[in-house]
Amino acid sequence: MSLAYYKPVWIARSDGEREIKTKKHGREFNGPTDVQLNKEASEDDYFELLPVYHEVAQEWKRIFGGMLHREQKGQADQKWILVDFPENYRLYKNVRKDRGKTDAYFLYGYPVGRKKRYKSALDFFPHLLWLAEGKSDDRTDCSCKHCAPEWIQEVKPLPGRDGFAPVKREAPPIKKENVATKPQNFASSPQVVVKQQQRSSSQDNKPSKVAAPKVIPPTASTAVPPVANSALPRAPAPSLMTPNHLPSPKSREQDQDAHYGRYIYRPGELTWFNRGTAWGLSVIIKRDLFKDQRNQDRPRYLVQPLSHPFAHPATKVISAETDLRPWLAWSAPSPTHQALAASNPYYNTVDWRAVIEGRYGVGDAEVDGSILAAKMIDDSFALIEPLSNNTTTTGERTYNSMFLGGEKLWVGEPIRLRPGNGQDILIIHQIIEKLKPNSTNVASATIHVFGDIYHYTTIPYTSNQEPAVNPNLPIRLRQDLDYRNRITYAKLSNRTISYWKIVQAGARLGIDQIKGRWYESSILLPVLHSNFQQDLSQGVITDVGSWINGRGDANSAAGKAGTRYKDRLETFGKAVPAGTKISKGLDGPAEENVFPNANAPAALMASLAVSEAAQAQGQGQGQGQGQAQGQSQVQGQAQQVQGVSDGDIAEFMDLDRMEDGFTQNYIENGGQF
Template sequence: MREREAHQWAVSRSDGKVQPRSIKSATGVRTPVPLEDPAYERWEFLAGNALREMFYKPDHRLAGSDFFVEFPGNYEIYFEARAGKKDYYLYGHPSGDSYKAARDFVPHLFWLTTGSEDIKDCQCTLCKRSVAEHARANAPKRKTSKPATTKAASTAPSSNTTTPVPAPAVPVTSTAGPAAPAPSVPVVQQPSASPHPATSAHVPAPAPAAAVLSPAVSQAQSRPQAVSAQQPQPGSQPRQEIKPAAASSAAPVTPAPPQQQQQQHQQQHQQQQQQQHQQQHQQQQQRILPPVESVLFRDGEVVWFKNGASWRIGIIIRNVSANATAGVRAHCVIRPLAHAALVIPPTAKLEEEMRPFLAFSVPSVSNNLTAALGNKPIHEIDWEAQQQAMAAGDPHKKDMLGMEASKMAVLVIDGSYSTFNRQSVPEPTPTRTFYAGVFLGSERLTAGEAVRIRPSPGDPPSPKPYPNVMAIRAIFVETTAEGERLIFFGDVLRLEEVPLSQPPAIYPHNLPAAMVREKSFRDKVRAHAGVRHDWVPMPGNMNQNAMRLETDVRGRFYETEKLMSIIDPARLQESVGKGELVEVQQYLNNRTDKATTRTTNRSEALMGVLPGNELPLSFGPGIIED
C-alpha cells in the first residue's frame, strides 16, 4: 500500500481496546475504514513525521526523511459520512473516545514508547480527560456541620454550591525511585591484593541517572525509612537523631519568632522550587528514554531463530504486539544475517521459535572460505564478485555462502558496541558522557535494568550457581589518554535462599523489575520449604556504587520462568511441580571478555552484512542513535 520510500517507527506496546463495529455519534454512525483506504496511509505518515519532529533535530541526517508508523493493536480509523464528505476518527483508546486528527494521537504514541504505564504521564487530550474525570470521581466530599445559630447559618456557604476540588498534581513517574546522593569527591576504594581492573581507585563515581528505564519496584515494602535518611549527604552536616518526646508536664512550646518563621517559609519555598526544577529535569529526560522492555527479545538484538530443522542468526528489526481482533500473536520481525550481496526477506517468528544469542555457540567459519577471502574484514569484501565466483547461480551454494558469512557477521557485531539516547542527567563531565542504553555485542542493555557480572577477585563464592548481578544505575563512556571505555555504574548483588524467619535484606535503592519478578517466582516455587529469596548486596566497597567495564559484563539477566518457558517448558513444569528450581544460567554462555570496538550506531556494525539499501536501520522512536 505504501509506494513512497520511508522509515518506519516501531511501537511494540499497545493499550488499544476493541471497539464496536458501529458507533453512534451525535450526528450519525461511524464505521471502520478498510485498510486499503488512503486515509490509513495519510494518518500513518502524519503521525510518523510528527514523531520525527519530536526526536530529530533539524540538522540530523534523518530530519528530512519520511516516516510512518503502523498504529498499535486495536487502534482503528473510523469514518462518518456527513454533508457529502467523510470525517475520520481514530478509535482504540481505553476510554472509548476518539482522536479527531493524527497529531492528537502523537502524544499517546510517544507515551506508549516510554517506560510508563501510568496514564498521568501521557499528554494526549484523552488521557488528560480520563485523569481529570477519575480525580473528580474520587475527590473527597466536603462535609458541612449544622449551623449553631441563625447568624452562623447566614454566613455559611450554601450546601448546593460545591467547592471544586483541584486534581492532584500529576508527578512524573520516576522509574528509578529516589536517586542516591551524588558523590562530590573521588570515591577511594580500599586497597586489595589483586585490585579489579574495572574499579580504579582514583576514578570518581558518577551521579546516578535521575530517571532510568525499568519500573522501579521496591524489594522490601516495609523498609525502615531511616536506612537512607540517616546517611549524611556529602558536604552537609550530620543529621540529628529525632527522638519522640516523653510524656511529662513540660512547659508549652513557645512559637517561633516572626523572623524564624519567615526563614522557614523561605526554606520551604526554595525546596518547592528545587522539586519543580527536578521534576522538569525528569520530564525532559523521560522524552529521550527508550521503552520498557517487557518483551523477552528486543529490537536491534541479534538472536537465533528456527529455520526449518536448524537454527539461523538474525537481527530483530521490529517487535509486533498481539492483536486479538485480527488473530495476530505477538512476534518479532527478523532479518537473517548474511552478506551485502544476498537479499533475504525478513521473517516473522514467535518467541518459542527464538533463542538469545548467548544460548548457543557460533560454529567456526570455514577455513577454505577464510583463505579465499584473504582474511579481509566483512565490509571490505566484494560480495557480488565472491558470490558469483563461489555460487555461480546455484541457490544451495548461494545459501551456504550466506550462512558462512553470517558467522563472520556476528563476530563483528559481538565485538562492537554503540550507545543511544545521550543523557543530560547526570550532568556530563569533560571526560564522561552518559547514555540511557547501549547495544553491547548481540544484546541491548539499558540503565535501570540488570546484567550478569563476572565476579571480582575478592568476591566470596556464591552458595549456589546464582550469578552476580549488577543493578545498573548509569551507563557512560569515559575518555582517557588511552582512548574510550564503556562503564556501567551501579550495585552488585546476588540471590540468596534464606529461612522465612530471617529478617529481610535491606537495599537502599529500588531493584530492576526483572530482579523483583525473579525473586517472586522463586519464592512461590520454594514456599513449601519455608524459605524465601533475597537480593543481597555483595560485601566489599568495590561492589557498592561500583563501576564495571564492558569486559566484566557476562550478558543480560534473564528471568528463569520467562526464558525456560521457551527453552524447555516441560522441564520447567516438572521442576515447579516438585517445588524445585531449575537454573536457567546453565543454558547461557557468557559474552566475550575482550574489549570491543565502538561504532557510531548499530547500522555501522552491519556494514557488509546487509545490502546498503537496507541501512540505516531504525529501532523505533524511543531509540535515538548518534
C-alpha cells in the first residue's frame, strides 16, 4: 500500500487557555488534575499527555485535515493534514485498565475550564472550523457542544473515514499559498520551511481576526546562490507550530552562562578534576576569567574536593577546563572498601569513624567519601532564585534556576530529556513548583519544567535553499549548530545539514524526565573524545550527549525526582568543610570571587602536604597504602560511557588544551573560521 501525500495546514488563531482563573482556587491548570496525572497513585485509571507525533494524535489531525478540505473546498487531487492542534489545546489519553474499560482520549484547552473537554474529533471540529473561518470573535457563533445548545449543533457524519462536515454551511475557500508542484510525503520526509508563517497570539482571551488555515509550503521555493566552501549553509527552522518566545536572562550570571564558549562549568556543580596522578571528585565554589599569555580571557575555577566528614583536602585552582570533566562524563567506581561496596550505603548513614579506624578493612576513606558524596548529590535537587510572580493562590511558584543532581539549570537554556532516545531537548521557559491543594508543604510539592521540545534532525543538503532561522533557540544552540553543519558540509561526498525540529510547543514535564544539562558538542567533545580530530577530517561530529550519562544513573535511580534540599550547601552536607561558600559570581559581593594567591604555589603545596600528613597519621600506614590503591581505582574505573578504555583517561591528560585547538579558534572568531 502506498503512502498518502498530504498538504500540511494549520489554524492561524486559537482561544485555547493553558490555565484558567477560578473564583474558588484562583488560577489552575486547564487539564487533568494532578491526581489524574499521577500514574503511581492509580495504575488502573490515569491520564497521560500524548506527544504531537503519537499515532492517535496524528490520526485526529488527519481527520481534521479531511474535514477542513471538504469545508474549504480544497483541490480534488489534494489531501490535507492539520500540523498541530490550535495553540494551548492538548490531547490526553485516559488509560483505563479496571473492569475491562477501554482507553479514551480527551482534548483539553477550552477556555471555560477542564470540565469542558472534547471527547472526539467530531466533537471538536465545529469549534475548529469556527477558529479557521475567523468571521467572529464571539463564541456564541460557534456551533460546537460547549459553545451552543444542542438544537444549534448542526454537525452530522459524512460517509467515509476522512472526516465530517456541518450541514448547509457555506465557507469561503482557503487562501492558496505558493507551493511546489511536487507532492510531499508528509509521513516520511522532513518539513523545511523557507519563511515561517506568522500566527497571531491570543491576548486576554480575545481571538485574533486571521481567517482560514494557512498552507505551509512543503518545500523551499526561494533560490539563493550555491554556498561557497568558506560559507556555512543555513540550517532549516521548520517551525510547524509556534514556539514560545525565549525568556531573557534575569541575572548577570545567567547571562554569562547563556554565552557560547564563556564557561563550561558553574559554581555549585559537581565535577571530576585532575589531581595530577589520578582523577578526583569535587564541587566548584567559584570561577572567574584571567588573562593568559596571549592576553586573552580564559576561565578558571576554584574547586573543593569531596571527602568524608572528618578530614577535607584543601581547595585547588583549575586554570584549564581540560582538567575538569562534567560529573556525568564518567561513571563513578565502587568504593575501595569492599564492605562499603557490597552494602552500597548512603553517605550520611556510613560510620566514617569506623571506616577510618580500619574496621571496614583496607581502603581509602577520602576516596570512598568522595564517591558516596557524589552519589548523594546526584540524587538531590534544590530550587533557587524564586521569581517575583510567585503566588500561593494557584498553588504554583516559579523559579529562575535549579540544581538537579550534579548540575545547575537555568530558565532559557536547553536540557537533555530521557524520552526520545536521548535525542530530544527541551528549552526551559518555566521551572514550576506545584503544591498540593490546601497545602504549603514544599516537601510534598511536584516539580515541573515547562517549555518547547526539539529533535535534532539531519537531511541531505541542497545548495539552492536558505531556510529561515528559529530566533527562539538559545544562542549557544545556534552557534553549536552552525559549527556542526560546517563540519558535515565539508564532506563533499555526503553533505548533510541539520536543524532542531520542534516537536512539541508548551510541554510540561516532571524533573524525573530530565537527563541532564545540554552541552555543546563543538566545545565538550574535543575534551572527551580522543579521536575528535580524526572524525573532523572525515566530516563527522557526533552528539556529545551520547558520550555522557544521565542524572540518576549513578544510583540506578534513573527517572526518579530524588531528594529535595533547601539550598546547594545543605545538599553537600559534611562532604565539604564547614564554612564553605558558593560564590554568586557577578551577582554577589566582590570578596566572594577572590581566588587564593596564584603566585604562591609552594605555600599551597605545603598546605596540601600538611593535610595529607595529618590524614596519614590518623589512618595508619596500612590505610595510607589503601589511599594509593583507591586513587588508582578511581583513575582506572571512572571511564566514559562509550568508546573510552581505561588507558584513554591518561591520554586525556596529555591532550592539547582546547584554547590552542580547532574549537577555541572558532569561538574567538565569533563563530567564524
